[in-house]
Amino acid sequence: xxxxxxxxxxxxxxxxxxxxxxxxxxxxxxxxxxxxxxxxxxxxxxxxxxxxxxxxxxxxxxxxxxxxxxxxxxxxxxxxxxxxxxxxxxxxxxxxxxxxxxxxxxxxxxxxxxxxxxxxxxxxxxxxxxxxxxxxxxxxxxxxxxxxxxxxxxxxxxxxxxxxxxxxxxxxxxxxxxxxxxxxxxxxxxxxxxxxxxxxxxxxxxxxxxxxxxxxxxxxxxxxxxxxxxxxxxxxxxxxxxxxxxxxxxxxxxxxxxxxxxxxxxxxxxxxxxxxxxxxxxxxxxxxxxxxxxxxxxxxxxxxxxxxxxxxxxxxxxxxxxxxxxxxxxxxx
Amino acid sequence: xxxxxxxxxxxxxxxxxxxxxxxxxxxxxxxxxxxxxxxxxxxxxxxxxxxxxxxxxxxxxxxxxxxxxxxxxxxxxxxxxxxxxxxxxxxxxxxxxxxxxxxxxxxxxxxxxxxxxxxxxxxxxxxxxxxxxxxxxxxxxxxxxxxxxxxxxxxxxxxxxxxxxxxxxxxxxxxxxxxxxxxxxxxxxxxxxxxxxxxxxxxxxxxxxxxxxxxxxxxxxxxxxxxxxxxxxxxxxxxxxxxxxxxxxxxxxxxxxxxxxxxxxxxxxxxxxxxxxxxxxxxxxxxxxxxxxxxxxxxxxxxxxxxxxxxxxxxxxxxxxxxxxxxxxxxxx
DNA sequence: CTTTATTCTGTAAGCGCTTACAAATTGATT
DNA sequence: AATCAATTTGTAAGCGCTTACAGAATAAAG
Numbered sequence: 001x002x003x004x005x006x007x008x009x010x011x012x013x014x015x016x017x018x019x020x021x022x023x024x025x026x027x028x029x030x031x032x033x034x035x036x037x038x039x040x041x042x043x044x045x046x047x048x049x050x051x052x053x054x055x056x057x058x059x060x061x062x063x064x065x066x067x068x069x070x071x072x073x074x075x076x077x078x079x080x081x082x083x084x085x086x087x088x089x090x091x092x093x094x095x096x097x098x099x100x101x102x103x104x105x106x107x108x109x110x111x112x113x114x115x116x117x118x119x120x121x122x123x124x125x126x127x128x129x130x131x132x133x134x135x136x137x138x139x140x141x142x143x144x145x146x147x148x149x150x151x152x153x154x155x156x157x158x159x160x161x162x163x164x165x166x167x168x169x170x171x172x173x174x175x176x177x178x179x180x181x182x183x184x185x186x187x188x189x190x191x192x193x194x195x196x197x198x199x200x201x202x203x204x205x206x207x208x209x210x211x212x213x214x215x216x217x218x219x220x221x222x223x224x225x226x227x228x229x230x231x232x233x234x235x236x237x238x239x240x241x242x243x244x245x246x247x248x249x250x251x252x253x254x255x256x257x258x259x260x261x262x263x264x265x266x267x268x269x270x271x272x273x274x275x276x277x278x279x280x281x282x283x284x285x286x287x288x289x290x291x292x293x294x295x296x297x298x299x300x301x302x303x304x305x306x307x308x309x310x311x312x313x314x315x316x317x318x319x320x321x322x323x324x325x326x327x328x329x330x331x332x333x
Numbered sequence: 334x335x336x337x338x339x340x341x342x343x344x345x346x347x348x349x350x351x352x353x354x355x356x357x358x359x360x361x362x363x364x365x366x367x368x369x370x371x372x373x374x375x376x377x378x379x380x381x382x383x384x385x386x387x388x389x390x391x392x393x394x395x396x397x398x399x400x401x402x403x404x405x406x407x408x409x410x411x412x413x414x415x416x417x418x419x420x421x422x423x424x425x426x427x428x429x430x431x432x433x434x435x436x437x438x439x440x441x442x443x444x445x446x447x448x449x450x451x452x453x454x455x456x457x458x459x460x461x462x463x464x465x466x467x468x469x470x471x472x473x474x475x476x477x478x479x480x481x482x483x484x485x486x487x488x489x490x491x492x493x494x495x496x497x498x499x500x501x502x503x504x505x506x507x508x509x510x511x512x513x514x515x516x517x518x519x520x521x522x523x524x525x526x527x528x529x530x531x532x533x534x535x536x537x538x539x540x541x542x543x544x545x546x547x548x549x550x551x552x553x554x555x556x557x558x559x560x561x562x563x564x565x566x567x568x569x570x571x572x573x574x575x576x577x578x579x580x581x582x583x584x585x586x587x588x589x590x591x592x593x594x595x596x597x598x599x600x601x602x603x604x605x606x607x608x609x610x611x612x613x614x615x616x617x618x619x620x621x622x623x624x625x626x627x628x629x630x631x632x633x634x635x636x637x638x639x640x641x642x643x644x645x646x647x648x649x650x651x652x653x654x655x656x657x658x659x660x661x662x663x664x665x666x
Numbered sequence: 667c668t669t670t671a672t673t674c675t676g677t678a679a680g681c682g683c684t685t686a687c688a689a690a691t692t693g694a695t696t
Numbered sequence: 697a698a699t700c701a702a703t704t705t706g707t708a709a710g711c712g713c714t715t716a717c718a719g720a721a722t723a724a725a726g
Contacts, residue, residue, distance in 0.1 A: 002681090002682055002683085003682060003683065004682080012705075012706085013705065013706045013707075014682090014683080014684095014706090015684080015685075015705070015706060015707080015708095016704085016705060016706080017683095018683065018684060018685080019684095019685095019704095019705090021683085021684095022684080024685095026703075026704060026705085027704075027705085028703080028704060028705090031704080031705085045444075045445045046445075046682080046683075047386070047447070047681085047682050047683070048385075048445065048446055048447055049382050049383075049385030049386040049389075049391065049447065049681080049682080049683090050382075050386050050681070050682035050683040050684090050711090051682080051683060051684085052381075052382030052385070052683090052711095053380070053382040053383050053386055053681090053682080053683065053684090053711050053712065053713085054682080054683045054684040054685085054710090054711060055683085055684070055711095056382075056711080058382065058446075060425075063426075067411060068401065068407055068410050068411040068414065069404070069407045069408040069410075069411040070407075071402070071404065071407070071612070074401055074402045074403075074404070074407035074410075075402040077401050077402075077407075077410075077426070078400060078401040078402040078428050081401065081426055081427070081428050082428060085427070085439075085442075090425055090427075090442070090446060091425065091426045091427075092393075092423055092424065092425055092426075093396075093410070093414055093424045093425075093426045094414070094418070094423075094424075095411050095414050095415060106418075109418075109423070111378075112378045112379075112381065113381055113391075113423060114380070114381055114382065224612075224615055224616065250612075253616045256618070257618065260618050279404070279557075279583075279613065280612065280613070280616050282557055283557065283586045283613050283616035283617055284616055284617060284618065285589070285590065285593050285617065285618060335711090335712055335713085336712060336713065337712080345675075345676085346675065346676045346677075347676090347712090347713080347714095348675070348676060348677080348678095348714080348715075349674085349675060349676080350713095351713065351714055351715080352674095352675090352714095352715095354713085354714095355714080357715095359673075359674060359675085360674075360675085361673080361674060361675090364674085364675085379712080379713075380711085380712050380713070382711080382712075382713090383681090383711070383712030383713040383714090384712080384713060384714085385681095385713090386681045386682065386683085386711090386712080386713065386714090387680090387681060387712080387713045387714040387715080388681095388713085388714070389681080
């Protein structure tokens with residue numbers, strides 16, 4: 001069942017059938033409806049490979065993420081896929097894990113599959129593809145590259161980011177203004193957004209003429225138990241804090257566990273703020289106040305931007321989405 | 334840059350280059366290494382579209398799931414993608430949501446993309462594609478269909494399922510044997526696995542000559558709050574229970590919230606058992622005892638089976654994976 | 667040094683589609 | 697009725713690859 005069968009049955013040439021297939025306007029209304037009817041009757045589906053060969057594209061977008069089972073990324077993937085399909089594009093998914101080598105090979109895989117664009121979901125990408133980003137910058141010349149929560153200033157590379165700096169600045173500011181003084185900052189990685197977040201933390205302090213204490217800024221694996229244990233270690237070594245700002249909800253859950261273990265009252269003895277407002281922040285008791293990073297909006301914007309790029313429109317290299325602070329039960333300001 | 338360039342540069346015909354590309358043994362070692370060297374030198378990547386046209390396949394598997402942001406499915410997708418890529422296949426992802434219409438159109442989309450097989454992740458599929466499954470059964474004649482946690486007895490359709498019946502039978506049995514008598518069973522849907530689970534619950538009772546009380550078997554939206562509120566309604570209307578078995582961790586989290594709200598001690602006043610042993614079950618205090626459904630193993634088996642199908646080997650229509658009960662803090666038997 | 671079997675390589679015909687270009691049809695204008 | 701422009705259609709040449717088949721080269725055997 002191919003274009004020949006349709007053309008024969010409809011009494012036209014394959015060129016005409018192809019034109020109908022591609023919405024070419026140079027087809028009389030009469031033949032168009034006729035051909036469409038035949039296609040329907042025969043249950044004809046154009047062969048995507050042949051189509052791809054001719055057109056050089058298969059309307060497929062590559063999505064790369066480190067780990068699709070991370071609640072935040074899982075959410076992003078869902079929304080990206082929905083938006084892409086809504087625009088007639090398919091999603092080729094690649095989960096890279098965290099090894100640089102794997103990231104590279106996934107990227108090349110997608111390129112070899114001739115995807116029309118690549119979306120890098122998650123901020124841990126940019127700085128890991130390679131040191132000086134030469135690799136990504138080169139790729140950006142070949143096809144559009146969309147960064148979700150990452151930024152790289154180069155032609156063909158477009159970013160949609162959340163206002164992480166502002167979100168943390170605000171949240172930590174509220175903690176400080178409500179009288180907290182020793183605020184621990186736990187983060188998972190020094191990614192693009194990670195750097196912005198920590199800067200928000202620092203500036204919230206300095207803008208209030210408060211000192212930045214390096215011992216209160218700590219990296220931690222994205223793991224409930226790791227966060228809890230790190231805090232216990234810190235506490236047991238004499239360090240004190242009455243507030244915790246985190247770069248991810250999972251760390252905040254660990255903080256709640258820490259507080260429970262120590263018999264501390266939340267938020268009276270210790271305030272805790274999560275990040276991403278994922279389902280995790282709703283599971284604990286008390287529920288964790290968290291920053292809603294608007295994943296859905298981020299994804300919609302990313303895909304919208306991509307479509308504009310395809311249409312040849314001029315689009316901003318970077319779009320910033322405003323985050324929301326969601327007050328739940330681990331803060332009381 | 335195409336196969337011609339390579340052949341010219343290597344001083345051989347395109348047929349020979351193609352043979353090298355496809356690992357055809359009818360190439361002398363000398364020419365093979367030479368061609369490979371040239372490919373490498375030129376950075377040649379075969380055009381997948383042309384390849385697909387010639388071979389009729391692009392080594393791509395379609396993965397369908399209702400919602401990739403569900404923790405369980407997100408995990409499944411991750412492992413499926415990893416396994417598939419490890420076997421040289423790409424993953425085309427489609428998130429269908431729950432509407433039947435959407436499921437159908439996703440399925441047809443994947444078919445039209447000429448994927449080599451379709452994996453349906455999540456048990457809510459089989460019974461929703463259509464009433465009598467005629468649709469799926471028909472598709473199974475065209476290409477392999479793999480069901481993860483679903484079952485349908487038809488040629489070309491292969492299932493990998495978790496022993497849900499046994500898992501629930503065991504867990505509820507332990508609750509009963511530890512003296513609990515009024516065990517609430519909350520489930521999200523009457524999917525294939527859903528039916529098996531509830532049967533496990535029932536048989537655990539009847540095998541102990543205990544009555545099945547219909548008012549203790551309740552459906553509930555897969556939502557923390559919904560579960561909590563349902564339980565409150567039941568409790569407030571006078572119903573009493575000292576144990577809760579759920580078909581999903583999210584419901585169990587809701588149960589923990591209910592217990593907290595009522596000031597009940599866990600597990601002394603009420604035992605709670607989750608399902609899937611997802612990260613949610615580790616977030617609460619106390620942490621929720623849960624059934625580990627071995628997603629990774631399930632996915633590995635699914636892909637292994639698929640590869641065997643491709644190789645033409647005879648494979649069982651259904652493979653069962655044993656679940657594990659993970660005792661944490663919401664039970665004490 | 668033939669002859670024959672074996673291994674290796676090249677030729678050319680697709681795979682199903684797109685599209686430039688030419689040809690045919692239609693309609694408007696004189 | 698003849699002319700020309702505009703619209704619609706068909707022809708045929710790719711797109712880059714695979715593979716059946718034929719032909720060349722090599723090796724084994726006489």
